[in-house]
Amino acid sequence: MLYLNSILxxxxxxxxxxxxxxxxxxxxxxxxxxxxxxxxxxxxxxVNRTATAIEYHSFAELSHASNRFANALQTLGAEKxxxxxxxxRRVPAxxxxxxxxxxxxxxxxxxxxxxxxxxxxxxxxxxxASLAIVSSxxxxxxxxxxxxxPSLRHLILVGDKQHGWIDYANACAQESEVCERETxxxxxxxxxxxxxxxxxxxxxxxxxxxxHGYALAHAVTGKFWMDLQKNDIHWTLSDTGWAKAAYGMLxxxxxxxxxxxxxxxxxxxxxxxxLRLIDKLGVTTFCAPPTVYRLFAxxxxxxxxLDSLRHSMSAGEPLNPEAIRxxxxxTSTFVHD
Numbered sequence: 001m002l003y004l005n006s007i008l009x010x011x012x013x014x015x016x017x018x019x020x021x022x023x024x025x026x027x028x029x030x031x032x033x034x035x036x037x038x039x040x041x042x043x044x045x046x047v048n049r050t051a052t053a054i055e056y057h058s059f060a061e062l063s064h065a066s067n068r069f070a071n072a073l074q075t076l077g078a079e080k081x082x083x084x085x086x087x088x089r090r091v092p093a094x095x096x097x098x099x100x101x102x103x104x105x106x107x108x109x110x111x112x113x114x115x116x117x118x119x120x121x122x123x124x125x126x127x128x129a130s131l132a133i134v135s136s137x138x139x140x141x142x143x144x145x146x147x148x149x150p151s152l153r154h155l156i157l158v159g160d161k162q163h164g165w166i167d168y169a170n171a172c173a174q175e176s177e178v179c180e181r182e183t184x185x186x187x188x189x190x191x192x193x194x195x196x197x198x199x200x201x202x203x204x205x206x207x208x209x210x211x212h213g214y215a216l217a218h219a220v221t222g223k224f225w226m227d228l229q230k231n232d233i234h235w236t237l238s239d240t241g242w243a244k245a246a247y248g249m250l251x252x253x254x255x256x257x258x259x260x261x262x263x264x265x266x267x268x269x270x271x272x273x274x275l276r277l278i279d280k281l282g283v284t285t286f287c288a289p290p291t292v293y294r295l296f297a298x299x300x301x302x303x304x305x306l307d308s309l310r311h312s313m314s315a316g317e318p319l320n321p322e323a324i325r326x327x328x329x330x331t332s333t334f335v336h337d
Contacts, residue, residue: 004034007216007255011223019219026187027215028066028103031254036063044260045233045281046092051263051273054281059254062095067179068172069100075175076131076154076166080105080185081192084131085123087111087138087241090264093158093168094240097133098250102193102212105185106131109195109207112241113267117141119205123197124149126207133168136160189213196243208243215251222252225336226285227311235261235278236287244315248287258285271295279305287313290323293335297326306331313337 010017035041036059043059078084084101086108088094101108109127111120120141123129128151132142136159146152157165187193193212197205222228236248253260261281265273269292278286286309293314312333319337328334 004031004255007219011219017220017223019216021189021213021216023189024187025189025212025216026102026181027193027212027251027254028070028099029181029187031215032059032066032099033063035059035254035257041257042259043254044092044095044262046090047261047263047277047281049264049266051277051280056259057092057095062099064177065092065096065172066099066103067177068175069096069168070103070179070184071175072171073100073104073106073131074183075171078104078106078131078154081107082131083107083109083127083129083195084133085109085111085120085127085129087113087115087120087132087134088158089113089135090240090262091135091158092262095250095262096172097158097168098194102187102215103179103181103184105187105191107192107195107209109197110241110245111197112239113137114239115141115241117144121145121148122204123207124152126197127195130154131156133158136162139165187212189216194246196246210246216255218247218251219255221247222256222258226252226287226313228253228256228258228285230257232256232258232284233261233282233308234258234285234287235263235281235283237274237289237292248315269295271299275301275304275306279308282308284308285311285313287315289316290314290319290337291316293319293323293327297323301330304330309333311336 041059042056043062045056047054084106098108130153133156155165156168158168161167189212192209194210196208234253238244238248309331312335314335314337324335
């Protein structure tokens with residue numbers, strides 16, 4: 001906790017910020033497990049598609065669940081630096097898998113839920129991925145390209161059971177919720193931690209590696225763009241496969257100690273549910289793509305309570321001034337675009 005507190009103290013100082021990156025850093029052990037040991041804090045709140053089931057998940061619960069998965073990866077023989085393509089919806093298992101991979105030294109490669117079989121094949125072969133961790137809607141895609149992916153060794157399914165696939169829940173249930181850092185590969189700050197792929201607008205998608213220090217660098221994102229505070233309820237609208245999920249739904253928020261909203265919404269955007277959830281969950285900091293703000297600007301928002309908001313953001317293409325003004329009139333927050 002001393003190291004994490006030192007980072008937060010540096011951010012509180014006026015003037016230029018100079019975060020000293022240690023030689024060894026692991027977000028799972030140094031941040032998630034630190035909060036889990038110190039306080040009974042909510043790491044995230046998961047909401048089902050119809051917004052009828054809301055469940056708060058503590059850092060302690062996430063620590064135990066990610067430990068089980070990290071141990072499961074060790075049992076499978078996954079070595080440090082092994083790549084795993086991860087395609088999951090906005091469900092608790094996404095956090096458990098990503099943090100478990102970080103602890104085990106496995107390079108998680110989040111992919112959007114819109115990826116085709118061809119997209120997945122390219123990413124697996126380009127990275128020589130040995131693991132695929134997906135939900136049931138992606139099983140047939142993996143099966144159709146598996147013979148053309150010689151590096152792929154382990155198929156892990158979150159959700160339903162499928163012949164030839166490792167059942168995620170069962171694999172984790174067989175492992176200990178205790179994970180000693182000394183039993184896992186050493187994580188240097190400059191070791192590869194995650195990898196994303198660009199959208200492939202021009203030519204093939206490019207693999208973009210991120211080291212462990214990348215997670216720590218997002219303290220600046222959380223403090224100076226998102227204006228996060230320890231007791232905030234933060235909500236970023238993003239698919240888990242975009243890099244926006246890394247800075248909007250993971251690293252900056254937990255470095256500061258904020259709670260993240262994880263809403264497994266329908267691919268067809270429902271503005272009413274989103275606006276009502278802001279009030280129901282007491283969302284204080286909110287980040288949405290410009291298309292969402294433009295949609296809100298066309299609605300009558302007088303029937304929604306949005307007074308819990310104190311800071312709003314947008315990322316993507318530029319947001320037009322009219323939408324910014326409309327949102328400010330209703331919420332008194334300026335959209336930091």
